Amino acid sequence: MRTLYKFHGGVHPPTHKTLSTRTPIAPAALPSSLLIPFNQHVGNMSKPQVKAGDHVLKGQLIGMPEDGISSAIHASTSGTIAAIGMEVVAHASGLPDLCATLIPDGKETWITREGMDYRTSTNADVRSALRLAGVVGLGGAVFPSDTKLRTGRNKVKTLVLNGSECEPYITCDDMLMRERAEQIIRGAEIIRWALDADEILVGIEDNKPEAIAAMRLAAASSSDAIEVIAVPTLYPSGGAKQLIRILTGIEVASGIRSTEKGVQCFNVATALSVFRAIQFGEPLISRIVTVTGNVAQPQNFEVLIGTPVNQLVAQAGELPDTQHHIMGGPMMGVPLPNAQVSIVKATNCIIATSDALFPPPPPAMPCIRCTRCAEVCPIELQPQDLYWFAKSKELGKAQEFSLFDCIECGACSYVCPSHIPLVQYYRFAKGEIWAQEDTKKAANAARERHEFHQLRIEREKQEKAEKLAAKEKAALAAKAQAAAHAGEAASADVTNSEVQDKIQAAIDLAKQQATAAQPKNTEQLTPLQLAEIAEIEARRQHIRELAQSHVESSTEK
Amino acid sequence: MLSALLVMALIAIVLGAVLGFAAIKFRVEGDPLVDKIDAVLPQTQCGQCGFPGCKPYATALAAGEAEINLCPPGGEDGIHKLADLLGKEFKPFGGDTQPKAKSVAFIDETTCIGCTLCIQACPVDAIVGAAKQMHTIVAQECTGCELCLAPCPVDCISMIVHEETINTWKWKYPLFALRPTE
Numbered sequence: 001m002r003t004l005y006k007f008h009g010g011v012h013p014p015t016h017k018t019l020s021t022r023t024p025i026a027p028a029a030l031p032s033s034l035l036i037p038f039n040q041h042v043g044n045m046s047k048p049q050v051k052a053g054d055h056v057l058k059g060q061l062i063g064m065p066e067d068g069i070s071s072a073i074h075a076s077t078s079g080t081i082a083a084i085g086m087e088v089v090a091h092a093s094g095l096p097d098l099c100a101t102l103i104p105d106g107k108e109t110w111i112t113r114e115g116m117d118y119r120t121s122t123n124a125d126v127r128s129a130l131r132l133a134g135v136v137g138l139g140g141a142v143f144p145s146d147t148k149l150r151t152g153r154n155k156v157k158t159l160v161l162n163g164s165e166c167e168p169y170i171t172c173d174d175m176l177m178r179e180r181a182e183q184i185i186r187g188a189e190i191i192r193w194a195l196d197a198d199e200i201l202v203g204i205e206d207n208k209p210e211a212i213a214a215m216r217l218a219a220a221s222s223s224d225a226i227e228v229i230a231v232p233t234l235y236p237s238g239g240a241k242q243l244i245r246i247l248t249g250i251e252v253a254s255g256i257r258s259t260e261k262g263v264q265c266f267n268v269a270t271a272l273s274v275f276r277a278i279q280f281g282e283p284l285i286s287r288i289v290t291v292t293g294n295v296a297q298p299q300n301f302e303v304l305i306g307t308p309v310n311q312l313v314a315q316a317g318e319l320p321d322t323q324h325h326i327m328g329g330p331m332m333g334v335p336l337p338n339a340q341v342s343i344v345k346a347t348n349c350i351i352a353t354s355d356a357l358f359p360p361p362p363p364a365m366p367c368i369r370c371t372r373c374a375e376v377c378p379i380e381l382q383p384q385d386l387y388w389f390a391k392s393k394e395l396g397k398a399q400e401f402s403l404f405d406c407i408e409c410g411a412c413s414y415v416c417p418s419h420i421p422l423v424q425y426y427r428f429a430k431g432e433i434w435a436q437e438d439t440k441k442a443a444n445a446a447r448e449r450h451e452f453h454q455l456r457i458e459r460e461k462q463e464k465a466e467k468l469a470a471k472e473k474a475a476l477a478a479k480a481q482a483a484a485h486a487g488e489a490a491s492a493d494v495t496n497s498e499v500q501d502k503i504q505a506a507i508d509l510a511k512q513q514a515t516a517a518q519p520k521n522t523e524q525l526t527p528l529q530l531a532e533i534a535e536i537e538a539r540r541q542h543i544r545e546l547a548q549s550h551v552e553s554s555t556e557k
Numbered sequence: 558m559l560s561a562l563l564v565m566a567l568i569a570i571v572l573g574a575v576l577g578f579a580a581i582k583f584r585v586e587g588d589p590l591v592d593k594i595d596a597v598l599p600q601t602q603c604g605q606c607g608f609p610g611c612k613p614y615a616t617a618l619a620a621g622e623a624e625i626n627l628c629p630p631g632g633e634d635g636i637h638k639l640a641d642l643l644g645k646e647f648k649p650f651g652g653d654t655q656p657k658a659k660s661v662a663f664i665d666e667t668t669c670i671g672c673t674l675c676i677q678a679c680p681v682d683a684i685v686g687a688a689k690q691m692h693t694i695v696a697q698e699c700t701g702c703e704l705c706l707a708p709c710p711v712d713c714i715s716m717i718v719h720e721e722t723i724n725t726w727k728w729k730y731p732l733f734a735l736r737p738t739e
Contacts, residue, residue, distance in 0.1 A: 039723070093726040424731040431727025443600040446700045449681040450602045450610065456682075532667070540670055543711065 002229055005249040007242045009376040010234040011411045013168050013331065015207060020171045020290050020298040025179055027302045028289075028315060034076055034102040034306030035342040036062070037089045041136045042143045043069030050100065054081045059111045059283050062100055065131055071144040072134040074283040076304035079104040090309070090327050090344050094337030102306060113281035118190050123151060126194050126278060133277035134284045134345075139173075139238070139267035140328060142346045145274060148264060149194045157262040159197040160247055161188050161271060163204040163211065164231060164238035167329030170349040172288040173268050175300045177204065177211035181218035184268050187275030189224050191266055199225040202268075203243045206230040235331065236409040240265040242378055254405045269348075289343055291316040293326075293351035293358075303343050309350055310339035318352055326351040330358070331410040365418035373412035373422060379405050383412040387422050390429035395436065398429050406430075590619045597638045599630045602680035603702030605654070610680065624648065630701075632656045660716040661699045662706070666691050668713035675705035675714060 039045040046063030050056060056075040063073030075081075082103045086096035118126050127146040136142045139162060161184075165173040177184060188200050202219070204212050212230050219226040231237055231246050241252045244263050252258045258265060266274075269288065276282040285305055289312065292298035296317030303312055309325055326333040327347050343350075373383035381402055389398035406426050413422045525533070594615035601611070606627035608614040617623040618639065625639040626648040633649070633656070640647045650656070664675075664684075671689040683699045686692030705714050719725075 089723070091723055091726075092728070093721075093723055095721065095723050095726055097723045421731050424728065427728035428730050435725075435727055439599070442700075443598075445698070446600040446602065446681050447595070447611070449683070449698060450600065453680060453682050536667065543670070 002227065002247075003249075004229070004231060005246055007237070007245045007378050008380045009378050009411060010236065011376050011414050012233070013235055013414060015233075016169045016292070017171050017174065017207065020169070020292045020300060021174060023297070023299045025175050025288055025300045025302055026315075028304070028307060028312055030077060030104055030106065030108075031304070031307045031311045032104075033082070033308070034079075034104065034304060035087055035089075035099050035308060035340075036073060036076065036102060036306035037087075037097055037099045037342070037344060038063045038073055039089075039097055040073065040142060040305070040345045041071040041134075042141065043071070043147075045098065046070060046073045048084055048098070048100065050075075050081050050084070052081055052083050055079070055105075056081060056102070057109050057111045059113065059285055061132065061283070065144075069144055069147050070131075071136050071146075072132050072283065073100075074134055074285050074305075075100075075102055076285040076306050077102070077104045078107050078109040088337055088341055090336055090341040090347060092334040092337075099342075115279045115281045118193060118278050123149065123194050126190070129281075130274060130277055133273075133282070135270065135273045135277050136284070136345050137267055138269035138273065138287055138345065138348070140332075140346055140348055142344075145266070145270055148266070149191065151195060152259065154259050155262060156195045156197045156259055156264045157199070158248060158264075159188065159192050159195060159200045160240075160244055160263055160265040161200060161202040161268055162238060162240065162243055162265055163202055163208075163215070163268040164243055165208070166205060166233070166235045166238035167331050167333075167349075168235075169292050169351055170290050170329050171292075172290045172300055172348050174208045174211050175290075176269055176272065176288050177208070178214050180272060181211075181214040182221075183275050184215070184272045185218045185222050185226065186279070187271030187273070188226065188266075189222060190274055190278050191264075191271060192224055195264055197264070199227070201247045202226065202228040203231050203237075203247050204228065205233045205237060207233045235411060236378055236407070239378065239407055239409065241407075254402060284345065287343075287345060287347070289347055290349040291352075292349065294319045294322045294354040294356075295352050303347075305343060305345060307343045308340055309336060309343065312343060313339070313350060313352055319354070321354045321356070322352040323355065324353045326353060331414065332408060361421070362419045364420045367418055367420060370417060372415045372417065376411045376415050378409060378411065379407065381406060383422055386429075387420060387425050390425040393429075393432070395429055395433050399433060403429055403433070588616075588619055591615045593642060594618050594639065597631075597635065597642060598628060599635065599700075601630045601700040601702045603630060603700070603704060605629050618643065626650050627654070629654050629656045658718045660701045660718045661696050662694050662701065662703070663696075663715050663717045664692055664694055665713040665715065666693065668711050670711055672710060674708040674710065678704045678708045680704060 038048060044066040047066050048062065049064050050062045056062060056078065058075060058078045060075045061072050062075050062081070065072050080103050082101040084098070084100050087099040087101070088094060089097045089099065091097070116125070116129060127149050130149070131144065131146040135145045137145060137148075163173055163177055165171070188202070192200050202215055204215065206212070212228060215228045219228050229247060231243070236242055237246060240258065244250055244252060244258055244265060248263060250261045250263060252261055252263075273284045277284065286302055287305065288300050289303045290298075290300050291313055295313060296319060299316060301312065301315065313322075313325065325336045325339055327336050328334060328349055330351065333349070333351065367384060367387060369384055371384055374381070377383055379402075385401050386398055386403055386406070389395070389401065390403075403426060408423050408426060410423050413420065416422060591612070595612055598611040598615060604610065606614045606623070608617055608623070614623060614628065618625065625643065625645055626636050628635055629650065636649070637647055639645070669691050671686060671691060673686065673688050673692070675692060676684045676686055680702060681698055681700055683695045684692055684705065685695060701716065703716060706716070
């Protein structure tokens with residue numbers, strides 16, 4: 001029996017998980033149109049590779065990863081790209097982002113898929129395959145998986161597979177482990193191989209006995225050292241740092257990555273997409289989504305990325321008194337701006353809410369400094385102090401109190417007897433600090449450029465003055481020389497004509513240079529551009545005439 | 558009596574020498590207060606304060622020759638910071654000097670005649686172009702100071718306000734009624 005460790009605090013919210021685990025995962029119906037955002041992952045937005053009117057196949061790459069941390073985007077089904085433009089996406093801001101609208105043709109024609117044998121290839125090959133397959137962390141953070149497989153200075157000893165799924169209502173990982181444990185274990189083997197880790201630890205909360213049994217059965221047939229461990233149910237044990245702490249006892253300190261301690265953490269659903277991408281060459285175009293809350297049959301669906309939320313919740317029998325939809329769980333989820341936004345790679349759960357199910361929070365009362373929030377904080381922060389600083393906008397102080405180590409798990413708001421929306425204050429403070437840092441950077445750049453600008457002007461002035469002084473000096477010297485040679489008239493004529501020749505030569509040279517320095521980008525212009533140039537020239541002429549007549553009229557006066 | 562005087566004089570000379578040496582060795586170049594104020598200012602170099610740039614305004618502030626509420630790009634936050642730094646009372650913007658939304662200059666390239674006047678006016682060298690060639694703004698470097706607007710003879714420069722995108726959006730300050738609204 002393995003010794004398990006504890007993290008600080010934690011809460012036990014009612015789980016509501018059994019609602020959606022009664023029926024197996026059902027494939028969601030093909031929607032009438034899909035809205036696929038090009039920015040579904042952490043890092044740079046993918047670059048569109050298709051245009052409106054193009055016909056695409058299922059799994060065809062439509063967004064190319066752009067340098068650094070990025071991932072690919074694929075067409076979730078075969079059909080026609082109706083438009084590429086700004087559409088409201090599943091984001092708390094409710095702002096539009098670049099999306100492709102895909103109208104399915106209903107044929108579901110796949111691209112030719114080709115798997116690879118990872119054992120005979122290199123880590124770099126596997127990583128580039130995952131990058132092009134658009135595999136990102138499906139636990140909710142959507143961090144590109146290829147970046148996490150980069151082996152650096154630190155040897156990764158332990159691979160932690162995260163199947164805790166601690167948030168209430170969400171059961172997508174639970175159902176996935178029950179039904180596809182074999183594929184998850186195969187994916188974990190690939191990740192272990194790529195990281196060259198020694199062991200695999202699978203952490204699953206003990207409120208999912210079926211999933212634990214299925215995973216243990218699948219792990220038994222593996223040649224790798226895999227241990228499936230039941231961890232006590234306690235929110236937020238599914239946080240990467242928290243699960244690592246529970247399973248290994250390692251405390252990943254503030255500001256460092258878990259790999260520096262020899263541990264890397266992947267979600268179980270990510271492991272499955274890694275397996276499908278490497279074994280079958282299948283890009284990430286669908287995911288399991290729990291649809292629950294105010295619906296007749298809460299259950300899990302396998303949903304194509306880009307499916308509109310309203311078309312998905314209708315299949316679970318959404319009840320008429322539904323008011324909003326939450327993406328994610330009730331603790332960390334974000335309210336969706338409307339029901340037309342689409343399912344993205346980060347969407348693990350959609351909760352339909354009604355007043356009966358989620359009554360509006362009672363009004364916030366003043367903080368009484370009971371420190372119950374500090375008792376439950378899994379990071380051992382002082383939430384009451386952070387709240388104080390965020391509320392009074394003392395951002396520097398909030399940062400000093402480790403605001404950026406907050407994982408926004410919501411345990412503090414959950415226990416607050418004054419019902420203060422603490423996490424919202426922390427989110428506000430974080431955003432404000434980032435914005436201020438950007439402004440500071442811009443100001444420093446502007447200061448540098450302004451100082452250089454002044455330096456340049458000063459230098460140009462000085463150079464001009466020096467040139468002028470040199471010229472004057474030369475003129476004086478020439479005068480003195482001319483006076484000295486005044487008597488030698490005969491030779492003076494010769495020098496005079498020589499000087500005239502030289503001047504003429506210089507003028508010719510200058511003329512030649514002037515013709516050579518004509519703009520070179522005006523050749524091969526289209527008639528349209530020529531017409532535009534002619535129009536601009538005419539306008540300039542007109543302005544000159546206007547200016548001329550203005551000058552004349554003013555001189556007449 | 559004499560030895561006491563001598564000892565005192567010796568101590569005075571030694572201490573004086575130490576202080577004199579320290580004054581030369583650890584001399585502070587420039588005025589540190591000016592740099593501190595300059596760090597708070599937004600560096601748009603727009604001259605809306607009446608001084609020819611942020612540094613001159615900082616110098617005037619340090620000398621106590623200017624008010625702290627003359628910098629609209631810095632916003633009210635800027636005034637608060639200056640007030641804290643200089644130990645003065647907060648003073649709101651007076652009259653029609655109000656902070657504007659952050660914006661960036663844009664040259665209408667079909668109208669530009671290539672006169673280079675805006676290039677000379679730009680305090681951060683954020684305009685590219687040459688005589689009789691089209692000019693354009695390097696949007697990333699533009700501070701939105703509007704100094705290029707006035708010299709343009711054909712009025713082809715306009716200011717475009719920065720729009721909020723998903724990447725620049727931030728969570729708002731939570732506002733909740735303290736008592737239930739009944």
